[in-house]
Amino acid sequence: MQRRHRTLPELKAHESAQTISFTDHALACKLTAMGVLPGATIEMIRKAPFGDAFYVKVDGVRLALRTDEAKQILLTV
Amino acid sequence: MSNDAQQLRPLKVGLIGNPNSGKSTVFNQLTGLRQKTGNFPGVTVEIKVGSFTLPKGQKVSLIDFPGAYSLYPTSSDEKVLAEVLSNPGDANFPDMLVYIADVTNLEKHLLLFSQILDLQIPAILVLNMMDVAAEEGIRVQTQTLAAKLGVAVVAVSGRTGENIAQLKAQMEQLAGTTPLATKPFYTLTENECSVAEAVKMNFGTENGYRALLIAHHKDWLPFLSVPERAMLTTIQDTKQFQSLRAQVEETMTRFDRFVPIVKSAVQQPSAFPLTFTDRLDGVLTHRFFGPLIFFGIMALVFMCIFYGYEITGGWVEGAMGWLIEQAEALTTPLNMAWLTDFITKGILEGLKGVLVFIPQIALLSLLIALLEESGYLTRVVFMFDRMMQRFGMNGRSIVALIGGGACAVPAIKGTRTITNWKERIITIMVTPFISCSARIPVYMVLIPIALPNAGWWIWAQVFGGMYVLGVVVALLSGWVLKKILRSTEQSFLTLHMPVYRVPHWKNVWLTVVDKVKSFVSGVWKPIIIITSVLWLLSSFGPGDIASKARASAEEEIALGHVPDSLRGDLEASYKLEYSWAGKIGKFIEPAIRPLGYDWKIGIGILSSFLAREVFNSTMYIIYSLESVGKIEEGAAGDQKPFERYSSLKDRMLNDTFRDTHQKIYTPATGLSLLVFYALAMQCMSTLVVVKQETGKWRWAIIQFVFMGAIAYLFAWLTFLAVNAF
Ligand SMILES: Nc1nc2c(ncn2[C@@H]2O[C@H](COP(=O)(O)OP(=O)(O)OP(=O)(O)O)[C@@H](O)[C@H]2O)c(=O)[nH]1
Numbered sequence: 001m002q003r004r005h006r007t008l009p010e011l012k013a014h015e016s017a018q019t020i021s022f023t024d025h026a027l028a029c030k031l032t033a034m035g036v037l038p039g040a041t042i043e044m045i046r047k048a049p050f051g052d053a054f055y056v057k058v059d060g061v062r063l064a065l066r067t068d069e070a071k072q073i074l075l076t077v
Numbered sequence: 078m079s080n081d082a083q084q085l086r087p088l089k090v091g092l093i094g095n096p097n098s099g100k101s102t103v104f105n106q107l108t109g110l111r112q113k114t115g116n117f118p119g120v121t122v123e124i125k126v127g128s129f130t131l132p133k134g135q136k137v138s139l140i141d142f143p144g145a146y147s148l149y150p151t152s153s154d155e156k157v158l159a160e161v162l163s164n165p166g167d168a169n170f171p172d173m174l175v176y177i178a179d180v181t182n183l184e185k186h187l188l189l190f191s192q193i194l195d196l197q198i199p200a201i202l203v204l205n206m207m208d209v210a211a212e213e214g215i216r217v218q219t220q221t222l223a224a225k226l227g228v229a230v231v232a233v234s235g236r237t238g239e240n241i242a243q244l245k246a247q248m249e250q251l252a253g254t255t256p257l258a259t260k261p262f263y264t265l266t267e268n269e270c271s272v273a274e275a276v277k278m279n280f281g282t283e284n285g286y287r288a289l290l291i292a293h294h295k296d297w298l299p300f301l302s303v304p305e306r307a308m309l310t311t312i313q314d315t316k317q318f319q320s321l322r323a324q325v326e327e328t329m330t331r332f333d334r335f336v337p338i339v340k341s342a343v344q345q346p347s348a349f350p351l352t353f354t355d356r357l358d359g360v361l362t363h364r365f366f367g368p369l370i371f372f373g374i375m376a377l378v379f380m381c382i383f384y385g386y387e388i389t390g391g392w393v394e395g396a397m398g399w400l401i402e403q404a405e406a407l408t409t410p411l412n413m414a415w416l417t418d419f420i421t422k423g424i425l426e427g428l429k430g431v432l433v434f435i436p437q438i439a440l441l442s443l444l445i446a447l448l449e450e451s452g453y454l455t456r457v458v459f460m461f462d463r464m465m466q467r468f469g470m471n472g473r474s475i476v477a478l479i480g481g482g483a484c485a486v487p488a489i490k491g492t493r494t495i496t497n498w499k500e501r502i503i504t505i506m507v508t509p510f511i512s513c514s515a516r517i518p519v520y521m522v523l524i525p526i527a528l529p530n531a532g533w534w535i536w537a538q539v540f541g542g543m544y545v546l547g548v549v550v551a552l553l554s555g556w557v558l559k560k561i562l563r564s565t566e567q568s569f570l571t572l573h574m575p576v577y578r579v580p581h582w583k584n585v586w587l588t589v590v591d592k593v594k595s596f597v598s599g600v601w602k603p604i605i606i607i608t609s610v611l612w613l614l615s616s617f618g619p620g621d622i623a624s625k626a627r628a629s630a631e632e633e634i635a636l637g638h639v640p641d642s643l644r645g646d647l648e649a650s651y652k653l654e655y656s657w658a659g660k661i662g663k664f665i666e667p668a669i670r671p672l673g674y675d676w677k678i679g680i681g682i683l684s685s686f687l688a689r690e691v692f693n694s695t696m697y698i699i700y701s702l703e704s705v706g707k708i709e710e711g712a713a714g715d716q717k718p719f720e721r722y723s724s725l726k727d728r729m730l731n732d733t734f735r736d737t738h739q740k741i742y743t744p745a746t747g748l749s750l751l752v753f754y755a756l757a758m759q760c761m762s763t764l765v766v767v768k769q770e771t772g773k774w775r776w777a778i779i780q781f782v783f784m785g786a787i788a789y790l791f792a793w794l795t796f797l798a799v800n801a802f
Pocket residue numbers: 094095096097098099100101102103143144205206207208209233234235236237450451452578579580581584
């Protein structure tokens with residue numbers, strides 16, 4: 001069966017995708033308040049030096065996310 | 078309200094906006110130096126209140142709320158705003174709100190604004206960063222925005238001060254009017270409506286959206302009683318209200334409504350070009366270079382503080398010397414020796430303890446403000462978050478730990494940037510383990526005593542080892558505290574990293590002034606009290622200790638062991654021995670004997686509470702070297718730091734226990750004492766600041782006991798290990 005979505009940590013550096021939804025309500029609350037809405041384009045910039053965090057760009061806004069948080073973001077394939 | 082009454086009662090204006098919208102900058106523009114910092118009642122969240130006067134004379138008291146993205150908070154900082162705005166009875170409930178939005182990113186900055194519109198509090202929308210907008214070619218039709226949102230809109234630049242006067246005029250105009258009942262920006266869904274109606278009926282809330290907020294936040298709003306909470310739970314259950322889901326839906330609906338409005342009023346150049354910030358981040362957050370550059374910067378900060386201490390410490394020393402002379406000259410004619418003594422050795426000594434920290438606090442807060450203002454600190458959080466998480470802390474804690482290498486006092490004040498309560502408490506608790514500059518003189522005395530036959534090369538290694546010990550114990554304690562402390566607050570990283578900006582001098586300057594002011598005002602009272610108590614303990618004792626000391630000195634001189642010229646030093650030594658401090662030293666001797674210490678070290682530890690370096694001057698007095706000590710201690714800048722205190726070292730190395738006649742200062746005792754000084758909480762200024770920052774003495778006491786226990790344990794193990802070896 002073909003997968004219909006992937007999560008943020010699967011993106012390679014400088015790869016972009018559209019957000020579909022968030023699997024955690026509390027995080028969804030925080031992200032939507034910061035303007036990361038379903039349908040936004042999200043670009044992976046780089047991983048943190050010691051791992052476990054990601055530097056991403058959403059509509060020109062720069063964000064840092066933990067891996068746990070990034071896994072809750074579903075993206076288009 | 079009559080005109081007079083208006084003049085008397087200041088207009089309460091709340092300043093709100095998203096983080097990094099430039100809120101503090103606008104606050105500084107409006108109020109300048111007329112601001113003060115305090116805490117919101119009950120929470121450790123900082124509140125800044127400033128005052129200014131509107132053109133026609135109305136006084137304004139401006140409350141700077143912590144930056145927030147929404148009225149659905151995810152940190153204790155953000156909660157403050159939701160708490161105050163959902164309770165019109167709150168002491169900080171504003172008459173009017175001034176909302177700061179970053180015009181270069183307006184689409185993301187209006188969520189909270191649309192929420193306060195629905196609370197029907199009079200508000201002004203301030204579009205900030207107009208100077209940047211002009212540079213980037215962003216054009217804004219403020220009238221279009223004003224018309225579509227139904228509020229006054231002012232475009233300003235917090236940096237240049239452009240249109241700040243117009244903002245004041247607008248506030249004046251709005252203050253005179255009563256808000257019109259407008260159509261809500263967000264229409265509640267059927268389900269939300271029924272919940273809000275039920276809340277309105279039971280709580281007498283008039284505004285529908287406020288009623289909804291109370292329902293959403295029923296679990297933590299502090300003004301709700303237990304039965305009220307239960308009732309709200311029943312309401313939610315019967316209406317099958319799913320709070321989190323409703324919050325997300327509401328947020329998305331709001332965005333759907335205001336994004337088109339922003340698009341119609343703001344013309345933005347289409348693409349997001351690769352900017353200066355992106356290129357800089359390519360290096361500053363790079364896998365290898367990022368951490369390397371960070372440690373480079375921190376090494377620089379550390380060196381600035383370290384040399385700053387050497388230089389400014391000399392100034393303070395000089396100034397205090399002069400003050401002491403003046404005080405002596407003034408009080409000696411009164412013929413009350415105790416008064417002279419109290420002023421010079423009690424009060425002024427305590428004052429010195431406060432003064433030496435001021436240059437350090439100013440310098441460290443200056444450097445940190447520069448890093449913060451430029452936007453660099455958020456990158457540090459991003460880079461080190463993972464590492465510090467393991468030890469119960471947060472990426473920002475690393476700044477505190479490194480600052481602690483200079484002085485824990487400003488470092489602990491800097492932890493306000495950590496928003497998670499538990500991570501902040503842990504950071505505050507472990508920062509004093511890092512060896513600060515006040516421990517250096519003590520290490521300089523004790524290392525050669527512990528290892529008298531080793532060369533300076535070994536001494537230097539042991540010296541470095543003391544820093545490693547501090548870091549290791551700090552991280553381990555963090556790990557332990559992480560397991561012990563409970564926190565319901567979910568910890569997020571999700572962090573917005575702003576574009577890099579050249580720091581604004583006014584913000585930096587006001588931060589430094591604010592930090593110094595709040596330190597001094599919080600700390601001087603307890604310090605004077607503790608200093609006076611310590612003075613009393615070491616100046617008085619059972620009976621007439623002065624004449625007893627004189628007699629003992631006389632006896633010893635008569636025996637011919639000591640030349641008459643040292644009579645003063647000998648008397649001072651006996652006086653300290655016979656004082657309450659000496660009694661306490663002897664009383665606690667059994668407790669510290671397992672570590673290899675005698676009662677004299679007990680007195681030293683007791684007096685170190687003033688500041689650790691006082692250990693040295695106390696030892697000089699006890700070993701009848703008061704006058705020598707003044708010379709040796711004053712010889713700062715000596716080429717051979719480990720040999721600065723040579724006569725004290727010789728005297729201490731020859732000392733024996735009175736009962737067993739064994740040498741006190743074996744390598745085991747020396748190393749154990751070093752470990753004790755590295756790990757024990759012996760600094761009253763730090764304790765006072767911990768109280769100030771956490772709002773409770775409880776944490777200061779826990780820290781004192783916790784660090785003391787660890788220090789005792791490690792010192793004891795060191796003593797046993799070295800003896801067995
Ligand atoms: N160019 C320009 N920079 C500004 C302006 N207003 C603020 N800044 C800068 O934007 C950055 C953030 O400003 P702050 O005032 O600290 O923002 P804040 O909203 O208080 O941020 P938090 O303290 O995180 O809530 C700082 O570097 C300011 O110097 C402005 O009008 N123009």
